[in-house]
Amino acid sequence: MRFVVSSTALSSRLVALSRVINSKNSLPILGDFLFEVVGGRLNLTASDSEVMMKTSLELTENDGDGRFCVGNHDLLEAVKGISEQPITFDVDQNSNIAKISYQNGVFSLPVENADEFPQAQQIGDGATTINIATGVLAENINRSLFATAQDELRPVMNGIYFDLTSDYLAIVASDGHKLVRNKVLNIHSEQPASFILPKKPATLLKNVLGKQGGDVVIRFDERNAEINFEEGVIICRLIEGRFPNYNSVIPQSNPNQLTVDRLGLLSALRRVQPFSNDSSNLIRFHVENGTLQLDAEDYDFSKTATEKMMCDYNGTPMSIGFKGSSFIEILNNFDCDQVNIQLADPSRAGLVLPSEQPENQDVLMLMMPMLIND
Template sequence: MRFTVSSTALSSKLNALSRVINSKNSLPILSDFLFDIQDNVLHLTASDSENVMNTHLELTECDGNARFAIGNHDLLEAVKGFSEQPITFDVNLQENAVKISYQNGMFSLPIENADEFPQAQMINEGAHVITISSNLLAENINRSIFATAQDELRPVMNGIYFDLTPECLVVVASDGHKLVRNKIFTIQSEQPAAFILPKKPASLLKNILQKDGGDIEIRFDERNAQINYGEGQIICRLIEGRYPNYNSVIPQGNPNILTIDRLGLLAALRRVQPFSNDSSNLIRFHVEGGTLQLDAEDYDFSKTATERMSCDYNGQPMSIGFKGASFIEILSNFDCQEVIIQLADPSRAGLVLPSEQPENQDVLMLMMPMLIND
């Protein structure tokens, strides 16, 4: 059978799908793209056995239906350099080969039996459903994914936690040292439900959703989630286990309130951080009156740095230690002009909030303190 497709449309779809494929696979066919041509539509699928991503595009010409798999590397390399032009696939299922013709030439590749490609896990009947706008989901994944852990002993910390409650949808990520909690008040459910989205499908969504508009539907049960977006879907295995009680680590009643320019503090931390000790990365924050002083020192190499900046502070004079790199990550994942830092005492976590909350949301980030030697 034969079909014709736009070169740039095909290249764009294959590039997005290729992010699912691992460099080493348990099954050789997982290195392939699955092509499924039905009724003048090309359905494309890629999988790593735990995550399945599929998308589709209209064909300009087609004379039948077929299913087959093609190795991802050779096909990607072949089509990525094309200018916009029609590409014609001549598929010979008897000889397990495909001839691909374009304006100035052709190439041929072996194909494999599509029946060997593993099927995606089905979502159980009675699954929970969340409908969320593409922009809102992308924004919350972007804001949270940096705080996920890489912890073999506590795998539940390695993903983003979606907690659906009667009041709101809460999106949480934490590695035990820093935490991000986003509340979305426009999404609620009388029936509470929750799931932990692994980092890989979250990263795939992060790359797709920036280009895609409209609403996203997330259907999930105890083990799997199906995320339907405008031009395709991702089906992924969820992280199983109980997520820690994130509310219990957020300190309440923090009387010391610091308001400061976010980009100014970010720039100051980037200047001071290289002078901190390599192993601890400790930065001392001393705040008193209208001045925040940042201090870093590495006595092993006789390095020290101090920088002062003006701020608005209501509270007792305080010195508290934070890991410089983590605080830089937190500030980098806000997009507001000023941040509010709420402190209780040097032994309790500091809270970082935007000076103005996004519409219908409540965003909070938390940073555990480090011990400082006075």
């Protein structure tokens, strides 16, 4: 079998697929890319047995259909360094060798039987379908990933929860200390459904969706999801279990309203945070009379820091403690000029909202407070 393909097109697809492959695999074949030539197109697949990603590209020329597997590392390293030009694959499946030639050279690699490569999980006939704009899905995944947990005892917290209701699609992530809830208001269904997307396929989507146009089509049942986007498809096993009732932890009334410049607060927190205690990372927020004061202290090493900034505040004077690194993550995952921080009292969760909500969306982040000693 012989086919010719663009070097840069092949390289970009292989780089995306390589993120699926683990450094250590239970089966040697899981360290390979699957190549399938069908009808003038090259279909490429990578899998770790839990997550499978497929993509395809047009061939310049080919002399027939066929399929084979080839190790990911050597092929990727060789192809990455080739400038834009045609690459020719000559595959002899009798000797199990692929000869890859380009303008200034040639190399050969062993190939393996494609029949050993794992099959994709099948989605049941009663699957639920969600159509969502590529940009909306990408920004919601980007906004939520940082809030997922690494909890072996509660695996349901280790992914992003998609909750399709009759009013909206909620995309939620939480580690028990912070929570992100995104509502996509123009997506809803009379038949409620939900699934928990593991962190790995979510990260893959974050990397491949980019600025692609069009819609992403998500089909899912109780066990698996199939996510079709412009350049390919991801098929993955879902996290099984019941996600906690996220609405029950979101305060319905936080009367103290603080509006502050997002980048100004972010810069101040970054300056103050190094002076906080390494184990707690506690930053004290004191707000009163249009002034927000940030305090950090580490008495073990005789370090303290204080910074004040102007804000708009409508509420009673208050001191409340938050984990500095987590608050920095929250601010980093907004792209608005100002944020609105809603507080009730020092023992209840604070809400952070953008000054302007994205079109057809309702974004909210929640931060649990820390105990402070006055």
